[in-house]
Amino acid sequence: MPDLFPGSRPISRRLGLLGVGSAVAAMVCGCSGAHWLDRLVPHDTYHGPTGVAYGPDPRHLLDVYQPATASVPGGAPVVLFFYGGNWTRGERADYRFVGEALAANGIIAVVADYRLSPQVRYDGLLADCALALQWTLLHAERLGGDPARVLVMGHSAGAYNAAMLALDPRWLAPLGLAPSRLAGWIGLAGPYDFLPIGDPEVQVAFGWPQTPANSQPLFYAGTTAPRTLLLAGRSDSVVNTQRNTLGLATKLRAAGTAVDVRIFDHIGHVTTIAALARPLDWLAPVLQTVVAFVHGEPLLTEN
Template sequence: MDLNERDIDDWPGHGLTDAELDAAYNVRALAGEERFGHLMARYRAMSDAAVEGLPGHPGIVYDETGGERLDVWGPGRDGEARPVFVFLHGGYWRALSRADSAFMARTLHRNGVATVVPDYTLAPAATLEEIVRQVRAAVAWVHRHGRAHGLDPGRVVVGGSSAGGHLTAMTMLDGWQAEFGLPGDAVRAAMPFSGLFDLRPLTRVYVNEWLGLDVRRAAALSPELLPAGRSLPAVVAVAEHDGPGFLQQSRRFARHWGRAAELMVVPDRDHFDVVLDLADERSAVSRALLALVHSL
């Protein structure tokens, strides 16, 4: 990253007060505690229903260093290798799990696509740098071991919501693949939802209580500030009623990614329910994801 100190400190919204920044990024407060709790319960209930009776390989350790596990749902059988959607959960890097995050698995299975849902070590037990390493290791597992589990490592789409949108973008970048012995096109397409692509504002909001970032580290972990490189196809999705910070960041990241990116502002959805539309194959986001998969 070639940014001087002035560039690093001069981020969009740096002149806002802390209270204004909190309003832009505190989507839990925007939703309200009752609605937030209801939606978190829906994540788990919909995920449980989606995987009940579904063929799969749950609980596989994908990273010996971190000891974290992933679930494979709806893989191919009898030698079939299905395209893969790797979904990275949100929760501001400190909450949720793979058990809350498989709500799309049955819908994708019906459409010939497998779902891989990894856990990662939550902050503050892990630094954000380590969390990024772990999700990249999950992609590496698909490449090394996918065929033995009914997955096609040549057709991998990564997606995720909120913090998972940030982690998705960190797998879209060039340069990290060599460390894992992967080809440069290990990720063939991507679909971040309501992501965070410039982390510098978070150094001044409550999220930094568990991230512990300074502005320089935040900049180094910000996909919007890093070279787009190989422009793989991406749908950058965000909810119409999302937090202002998330809407602005999604628009900027789509511009940063260039012609390969499509910005999708999903009407009548908020930060937490937009990704649940992946469970409905008639929804715009499901159609967009399946179009990405079938274009590979």
Template sequence: MSWLRFLWQIPTALLVLTALLFLINEYSIARPSERTNDIPYLSPNSPEFSAERHVLDVYAPNQKTAQLRPVVIFIHGGNWDSGSKNLYAFIGRRLAKQGVVAVLINYRLSPAVRVPAMADDCARAVLWTTQHIGEYGGDPNRIFVMGHSAGGGLAALVATDRQLLEKWKLPFNAVKGAILDDPAGLDMFDYLKKMEFPGDEQYLVPFSTDSTVWRAMSALYQVTAAGPPILLYTGSRTYPGIIRSTQKFHQRLLELGVKHEYKVFPGKKHVGMVAQLFWKNNLIYQDLLKLVGAPKSD
């Protein structure tokens, strides 16, 4: 029976070993960077201030350089009604290890607010970054936005919607580029008109029943030829609506002559598209580092 006890112990031993290797890996990634968490990007005196949602984290490389570093603002996904920057600390650490100052933000969620207010929050986080990121070694003139899922749709709006940026006194070129990872909501106008899939009615909560809002909150209709460079990614097995709207967005960028890259990851589903960012040598990071002009790192 001793061999049975040995077999029973193997899964536990493997689990412990896996957890240990994970912690060692995370320590090795985190050690070269410094995290400053829960910084308010909206004045706490504002009547709409949320101590949970109007905050951001900054991940900066420990190694100081004379030259300011490029900045990437990451916007989390979560169906417009859930999610938190805290779930994506691994992205902040991996960007910082590769010479980028990373800013991970929270924003208000549905049903407390609708998507226009979420876009406002993201723009205000960009405004804070332009004003303060120099204190963390970041270059306010090299700010890029990145997002997955709903966060990808919001990142696209911040990069393309001139009216949104003007509303918060930001120049149109404040955002130098966007990295959109399996983005949702690039064309909610078409999506909500068709209502093809079970449960689509849920999106009327964050987007309202007003079709003018659907269009205004869809980056497909906001992008112009003056838009910044965009990296666009989808998984081949992600949601059909994301595949279709991303292809349409790609075609629109081609028509306008906006510099961009569009890549489909074979076999990847929606969650896998962000989970792969756990590995710092991932293709998305490789493209991102070239886009932002990050210094070479180990």
């Protein structure tokens, strides 16, 4: 089951595998590797407000990463990012490396907290994610972004959140929105088809065994969705890549959705998100692929 515990290129190579191993091990064991990454990720490539409220709950806060470069005529693309953590843990500050990497590549990034289980179940946290998307759409232009080029992205449990906003209209409808407002969505190592549920934490978050079939993104893959990018590591031992990433891609394509899929060798569940950090982007071309997709550029050759 999905379970993330997180919490310049030549320079990164000189750090050596020991440093990388320490950071990844810290993520895996439950001690956040974010502090290690934070020392390596630049602070001068972006600006923007932090701790912005998008709703009434104390967890309804987000950080914005605007590129430090000159504004783009017509507005830059905007990506709203949701982190993983088994829907039970996570803090937006631990994902500064994601916001920095996107901002350094001309993309406005929004990283949002949301309520977690057991405070809420999956329907409550998805309502939060929808509220964060509403805020992002409303403020995109003021931030220097293009409201017509807003995407959602997530890793692990966060990829599930992004998928449900993009595929299931129930979450955006109460806000007067629809998945068609999205310019696309990106899932990294996401769980899209995970019934029955064996993980005790996930059982609580999804009310197992009364979990409905329509709690699964795969349930909604029969209709055309926003353009889609699905990424995963071939060595992912946490979320089954064949069943989830490739299974969802197959059904979306059959329904006529434009889907790009990349399965990277030599990385696993945690390193799929770690490779987004610019000091670690040599692990796999995750960042390059995401940036190309967001900007509408040709992607790397599919493996």
